[in-house]
Amino acid sequence: NAGVTQTPKFRVLKTGQSMTLLCAQDMNHEYMYWYRQDPGMGLRLIHYSVGEGTTAKGEVPDGYNVSRLKKQNFLLGLESAAPSQTSVYFCASSSPGQMNSPLHFGNGTRLTVT
Amino acid sequence: GNSVTQMEGPVTLSEEAFLTINCTYTATGYPSLFWYVQYPGEGLQLLLKATKADDKGSNKGFEATYRKETTSFHLEKGSVQVSDSAVYFCALYVNTNAGKSTFGDGTTLTVKP
Numbered sequence: 001n002a003g004v005t006q007t008p009k010f011r012v013l014k015t016g017q018s019m020t021l022l023c024a025q026d027m028n029h030e031y032m033y034w035y036r037q038d039p040g041m042g043l044r045l046i047h048y049s050v051g052e053g054t055t056a057k058g059e060v061p062d063g064y065n066v067s068r069l070k071k072q073n074f075l076l077g078l079e080s081a082a083p084s085q086t087s088v089y090f091c092a093s094s095s096p097g098q099m100n101s102p103l104h105f106g107n108g109t110r111l112t113v114t
Numbered sequence: 115g116n117s118v119t120q121m122e123g124p125v126t127l128s129e130e131a132f133l134t135i136n137c138t139y140t141a142t143g144y145p146s147l148f149w150y151v152q153y154p155g156e157g158l159q160l161l162l163k164a165t166k167a168d169d170k171g172s173n174k175g176f177e178a179t180y181r182k183e184t185t186s187f188h189l190e191k192g193s194v195q196v197s198d199s200a201v202y203f204c205a206l207y208v209n210t211n212a213g214k215s216t217f218g219d220g221t222t223l224t225v226k227p
Contacts, residue, residue, distance in 0.1 A: 004157075031213040042219035043158075043203070050213050058214070090157055096213060102148055103205075103215060105157030 002026050006091050006106035013081040013113045021076040021109050023091030031094045032074040033058075033103070034066060036087040043090070049074055050096075081113045116141045120204045120218035127194055127225050135189040135221050137178075137204035145206040147171075147180055147187040152201040152220070161189075161202070194225045 004025045013019055023032065033048040035058075045058030049068040063085060065077045074093075078085060088110050092103040121136040139145065146165045150158040162171030167182035176191045187204060204218040 033213075040219070043217045045214060048213060092158075094213065096209070102160040102163055102207075103150075103158070105150075105159065107155075107157045 004091055004093055004104050004106040006089075006109050008109060009107070010110050011112070013078075013111065015082060015113060017081050018077070018079050019081065019111075020078075021089055021091075021111075023074045023076070023093075023106060025072055025074075025091075025093040025104070027093060027095070027104065028071070029093035029095045029104070030071075031096060032068065033092045033094075034064070034074065034076045035090045035092065036060065037090060037108075038087050046076065046089075081111075083113045085111065086113045087111060116145070116206060116208060116216040118204050118206055118216050118218040120202075121221050123220075124222040124224060127223070129196055129225055129227050130193045131225075133189070133191040133194045133198075133223070135202055135204075135223070137187045137189065137218060139185050139187065139204075139206050139216075141185075141206055141208055141216075143208040143210050145208045147178070148205045148207065148215075149176070149178055149187070149189050150203040150205060150217075152203065154200070158203060194223070196225045196227055199223055199225050 034046040035043045047066040049055045052071040091106045095101045148163045149161040151161045152158045162173040164171040164180035170179045201220045203220045207215045
């Protein structure tokens, strides 16, 4: 029972490099989310998607792009990494069809930008 | 808008002590309320939830009651264990908010033997 799988688990980038974080869920959930977690700041929503082919901005979208080409996958891209993007990134999914369904989280990607 | 305020940490307790982590909320609409737990090096996982007023969520000895009159959802456990050391997040979800949950800032609990 995989649930939500994030790859990679760790990554170190130099300023200006690009990368893509992959999130995959096998629960047939409609909604998917990308959060970042920083010390003392809780969880902040970057982007989210309410269905295949749709995306929307969250609280802190600048510097990130996302795509949801398949229902089970949600990709987070950093086009030109900056040290301020050093963080732990969490993907989550949920199913609004299940009344008050909770979020299901992946185990996170720890990104360091030097 | 929606917001969640939870007790600031860190909280340090001895094993078998009583735990309370306070959580209050404001919401437009009728929210469902959740507690999530994050163990070191892992993602958040659902601990318990309540979907309407006066509901009590419970799991692994933890409990929280949805109090609409005080807009609160305090987390309690009668006797904590070292294995309960983690970060606890209170959250709310309103169906009309385009699928977005609102989280508190998290409370770090450390239980010492």
